[in-house]
Amino acid sequence: DIQLTQSPNSLYPSVGDRVTITCRASQDISRYLNWYQQKPGKAPHLLISGSTNLQSGVPARFSGSGSGTDFTLTITSLQPDDFATYYCQQSDSSPEYSFGQGTKLEI
Amino acid sequence: QVQLVQSGAEVKKPGSSMKVSCRASGDSFKAYAIIWVRQAPGQGLEWMGGIVPVLGTRNVAQRFQGRVTITTDESMNTAYMELTSLRSADTAVYYCATTSGFNPEASFDNWGQGTLVSVSS
Numbered sequence: 664d665i666q667l668t669q670s671p672n673s674l675y676p677s678v679g680d681r682v683t684i685t686c687r688a689s690q691d692i693s694r695y696l697n698w699y700q701q702k703p704g705k706a707p708h709l710l711i712s713g714s715t716n717l718q719s720g721v722p723a724r725f726s727g728s729g730s731g732t733d734f735t736l737t738i739t740s741l742q743p744d745d746f747a748t749y750y751c752q753q754s755d756s757s758p759e760y761s762f763g764q765g766t767k768l769e770i
Numbered sequence: 771q772v773q774l775v776q777s778g779a780e781v782k783k784p785g786s787s788m789k790v791s792c793r794a795s796g797d798s799f800k801a802y803a804i805i806w807v808r809q810a811p812g813q814g815l816e817w818m819g820g821i822v823p824v825l826g827t828r829n830v831a832q833r834f835q836g837r838v839t840i841t842t843d844e845s846m847n848t849a850y851m852e853l854t855s856l857r858s859a860d861t862a863v864y865y866c867a868t869t870s871g872f873n874p875e876a877s878f879d880n881w882g883q884g885t886l887v888s889v890s891s
Contacts (some may be wrong), residue, residue, distance in 0.1 A: 664832075697877040699815075706865055706881035707807075707815065713875065750815055758829040758872035760805070762815040 665689055665756050669749075669763035676768060682738040684766045686751035689732075695755035696734045698727055701765075702747045710749075711736065746770055772797040774866055774882035781888045782856050789852040790885045792866030799847040800824045802868040805878060806840065806851045810862040818864075821849060822871055829872065856889045863887075 666689040676682050686696065694714040699707035709718050711727040714734060724739045738745055751763040777791040792804060805820035819830035823842045830838045839852045849866060864885045867878040 693874070695874040699878075701815075706867075706884055707878070708881070709877055709879045712877040712879075718879070752815075752817075752878070754874050754876050757874050757876060758820060758827075759831065760817040762807075762817065765814045 664759070665692060665753050665761055667751050667753055667761055667763035669751060669766045671766060672764065673767045673769055675770075676741050678741055678743055680741045682741050682745075682768065684736045684749055686729075686734040686736070686763050687732055688734070688753060688755075691731050692753045692755035694730045695753055695757075696727075696729065697752045697754065698725075698736045699750045699752065700745075700747045701750065707750060741768075772799075772802060772868055772880050774868065774880055776864075776866060776882040776885045779886040779888075781890065784857055784889055784891055786856050787852060787854040788856060788860075788887050789850055790864050790866075790887070791848050791850050792882050793846065793848045794868070795847065799842070799844060799849075802880075803871045803876070804840075804842070804849040805867050805869055806838075807865045807867060807878070808862040809865070809884075810859070813862075818851070820869070820872065823849070827872060856887075858889050861887065861889045 668687045696714045698711040701707040748765045748767045773796045775793045803822040806818040821828045821840045842849045866882040868880040869876040
């Protein structure tokens with residue numbers, strides 16, 4: 664099984680901050696890494712697919728990078744609506760998938 | 771774009787079974803694969819399994835094999851996930867989501883609203 668480890672587990676940024684969340688895979692997953700945002704009581708929402716591909720409608724302050732085992736989600740100039748939990752998810756081992764443990768951005 | 775609507779919350783007894791439905795509207799059900807993910811209270815996301823309706827291909831995470839059955843009713847544009855031998859640790863919100871198929875390029879781009887299943891004696 665491919666394990667994904669996110670860091671940090673939680674973060675306490677301020678509005679306007681630049682935020683970086685990392686996701687490390689237990690083995691090479693090429694660029695098959697997706698990022699989701701989840702708000703309390705809501706389903707996850709796909710932000711980025713294939714490590715770098717911003718989904719339609721997602722603000723340009725979100726970006727993804729990385730390949731192999733190390734990946735990053737960056738939010739430039741954090742907005743109040745961005746306080747949420749973020750998950751990475753790998754699809755390299757399709758049809759077996761796995762998620763990171765999540766990173767919570769807290770006020 | 772497809773919309774997914776899941777069945778309502780349930781309370782179950784330990785040892786019993788649950789079956790959650792996920793109805794697709796707005797697009798052909800056959801155009802997608804459906805995956806199931808659960809989230810225990812205060813915990814992260816856990817992939818459970820999925821199905822490609824047009825191919826009849828199924829895959830279930832190893833830890834759920836023998837307890838999870840994933841099916842579809844194409845006439846109803848609905849997918850189902852049945853979990854048997856319930857225990858308190860199965861208390862969670864269960865989500866369905868669409869993906870383009872069982873391939874590395876796939877991502878989970880449309881999600882149902884979630885179904886809370888509580889297991890308690």
